[in-house]
Amino acid sequence: MKIEFTNDEAYQLIKLYDLLRDTDMIDDLPKEIESAFDKIQDEQVNYQRKVEKAQAKQPTPQWS
Numbered sequence: 183m184k185i186e187f188t189n190d191e192a193y194q195l196i197k198l199y200d201l202l203r204d205t206d207m208i209d210d211l212p213k214e215i216e217s218a219f220d221k222i223q224d225e226q227v228n229y230q231r232k233v234e235k236a237q238a239k240q241p242t243p244q245w246s
Contacts, residue, residue: 187222189229192222192225192226192229193226195219195222196219196222196223196226198219199219199222199223202219
């Protein structure tokens with residue numbers, strides 16, 4: 183299964199995951215839910231790294 187999220191959607195899901203962990207509510211949920219949140223968070227981190235790497239490759243304008 184493949185689901186695509188916008189950056190904002192992924193950010194909001196990660197915020198929800200953080201809230202669930204901070205309030206220890208994640209412990210009351212099935213492990214599959216925690217696993218799904220972990221996958222979303224991992225993909226967001228990987229995406230951010232790709233964006234940063236691509237931005238680093240962009241030429242820097244040199245002003246004379």
